[in-house]
Amino acid sequence: MTETQEKILDTAERLIGEQGYAATSLRQIIAEAGVNLAAVHYHFGSKEDLLDAAVVRKAGPVNEARIAALDRVEQEAGEGQLDIDDVLDCFFRPMADVTRRNQKFVRLMGRIYSEGLMPQIVQKHFQPTMGRFLAAFRRALPELPEEELLWRVHFMVGAMAHTMCGPSSLPGLMDAPVDIPRRIERLQAFLSGGFRAPIAAAGEKK
Amino acid sequence: MTETQEKILDTAERLIGEQGYAATSLRQIIAEAGVNLAAVHYHFGSKEDLLDAAVVRKAGPVNEARIAALDRVEQEAGEGQLDIDDVLDCFFRPMADVTRRNQKFVRLMGRIYSEGLMPQIVQKHFQPTMGRFLAAFRRALPELPEEELLWRVHFMVGAMAHTMCGPSSLPGLMDAPVDIPRRIERLQAFLSGGFRAPIAAAGEKK
DNA sequence: GTCTATACTGAGATAGAC
DNA sequence: GTCTATCTCAGTATAGAC
Numbered sequence: 001m002t003e004t005q006e007k008i009l010d011t012a013e014r015l016i017g018e019q020g021y022a023a024t025s026l027r028q029i030i031a032e033a034g035v036n037l038a039a040v041h042y043h044f045g046s047k048e049d050l051l052d053a054a055v056v057r058k059a060g061p062v063n064e065a066r067i068a069a070l071d072r073v074e075q076e077a078g079e080g081q082l083d084i085d086d087v088l089d090c091f092f093r094p095m096a097d098v099t100r101r102n103q104k105f106v107r108l109m110g111r112i113y114s115e116g117l118m119p120q121i122v123q124k125h126f127q128p129t130m131g132r133f134l135a136a137f138r139r140a141l142p143e144l145p146e147e148e149l150l151w152r153v154h155f156m157v158g159a160m161a162h163t164m165c166g167p168s169s170l171p172g173l174m175d176a177p178v179d180i181p182r183r184i185e186r187l188q189a190f191l192s193g194g195f196r197a198p199i200a201a202a203g204e205k206k
Numbered sequence: 207m208t209e210t211q212e213k214i215l216d217t218a219e220r221l222i223g224e225q226g227y228a229a230t231s232l233r234q235i236i237a238e239a240g241v242n243l244a245a246v247h248y249h250f251g252s253k254e255d256l257l258d259a260a261v262v263r264k265a266g267p268v269n270e271a272r273i274a275a276l277d278r279v280e281q282e283a284g285e286g287q288l289d290i291d292d293v294l295d296c297f298f299r300p301m302a303d304v305t306r307r308n309q310k311f312v313r314l315m316g317r318i319y320s321e322g323l324m325p326q327i328v329q330k331h332f333q334p335t336m337g338r339f340l341a342a343f344r345r346a347l348p349e350l351p352e353e354e355l356l357w358r359v360h361f362m363v364g365a366m367a368h369t370m371c372g373p374s375s376l377p378g379l380m381d382a383p384v385d386i387p388r389r390i391e392r393l394q395a396f397l398s399g400g401f402r403a404p405i406a407a408a409g410e411k412k
Numbered sequence: 413g414t415c416t417a418t419a420c421t422g423a424g425a426t427a428g429a430c
Numbered sequence: 431g432t433c434t435a436t437c438t439c440a441g442t443a444t445a446g447a448c
Contacts, residue, residue: 037416037417039416
């Protein structure tokens with residue numbers, strides 16, 4: 001990894017996290033990184049591939065930590081049932097941990113999910129991890145039908161994405177201090193209740 | 207409202223809902239609508255203002271129905287406490303109803319939230335409604351501290367946004383039939399559990 | 413192999429003729 | 431009110447210096 005590549009990745013991570021992908025031009029990135037425009041395409045191929053590389057660099061370790069935590073919890077549980085809160089903890093704690101050292105990256109992660117851009121990137125880098133966690137959720141909530149389980153994980157991802165990227169748009173939260181780990185704790189408690197909720201009756205009318 | 211304006215709005219609603227805002231060019235919209243490029247800027251000012259107009263046209267009735275439903279529930283409750291499920295119902299049922307007649311619009315709504323674009327638009331058109339609902343949530347969950355309540359509403363918005371726009375990226379849900387009302391029922395049950403969840407202890411360590 | 417300079421295409425926006 | 435022509439800036443592609 002050359003110095004040029006690292007300067008580009010660092011700057012892209014910061015600017016895209018702050019402003020969003022669409023709002024950040026390659027020309028702004030290269031200006032702040034002090035490199036040439038063509039260097040971006042030489043090293044990364046395209047703007048989208050640059051984002052991909054920036055994600056991969058930091059998301060890899062987070063997902064590894066998630067899997068490691070899940071391995072430990074599953075081993076402790078043996079053949080028995082898993083606790084949904086333990087599973088959520090395996091998923092969110094590594095993210096909270098990395099946030100304590102690097103706020104920039106979590107912003108970028110939120111952008112990726114919530115700008116709706118490139119499901120491919122999410123797919124490519126998070127799908128293996130999600131597969132492991134889906135299995136764990138199944139073990140924690142065996143009474144939940146498969147389709148309902150998938151939707152609940154989908155809701156979880158949506159709430160997480162919206163929560164990660166920047167301050168809330170709700171008036172009372174705008175000027176709240178940016179304490180991401182605390183934010184994640186709140187989210188985890190909320191999701192725990194959601195996963196445990198009884199299933200909605202189909203076609204329910206009040 | 208001239209015929210030209212309506213053709214532009216209809217086409218924009220459809221294309222942006224299908225492809226997203228960033229991926230849809232004004233030139234594509236005008237080609238399919240059969241109008242001139244400058245007409246868009248003449249009538250709406252900019253691409254962003256066009257989106258704004260498309261949202262306003264359809265979101266207005268939904269929010270009015272939400273407020274009307276909430277009025278009714280609050281009147282029935284009198285001075286007593288509100289039921290969180292009733293409040294959620296007031297919020298989501300109008301959206302499910304409009305979906306039964308017009309799938310295109312819900313896609314557009316999802317895009318707006320989830321492309322992270324223009325918080326201004328969300329702010330401008332949904333904030334008054336959100337204000338009313340925040341008060342209702344407070345009445346339904348009086349024991350919840352204000353900050354926690356605001357975050358939970360934030361999580362709700364994130365889950366909703368992610369759910370509205372297109373199919374899930376989870377393997378098992380990709381080819382599921384697009385039954386938005388059913389999707390909303392599932393979401394509502396999940397959120398109900400989330401809102402009722404006990405609060406996370408600060409700095410909790412397993 | 414790395415990087416610079418520069419040109420190309422398509423986007424949103426605008427001025428002015430009609 | 432409407433449309434043509436044009437402007438600026440985006441992402442991209444390539445030729446060639448080192």
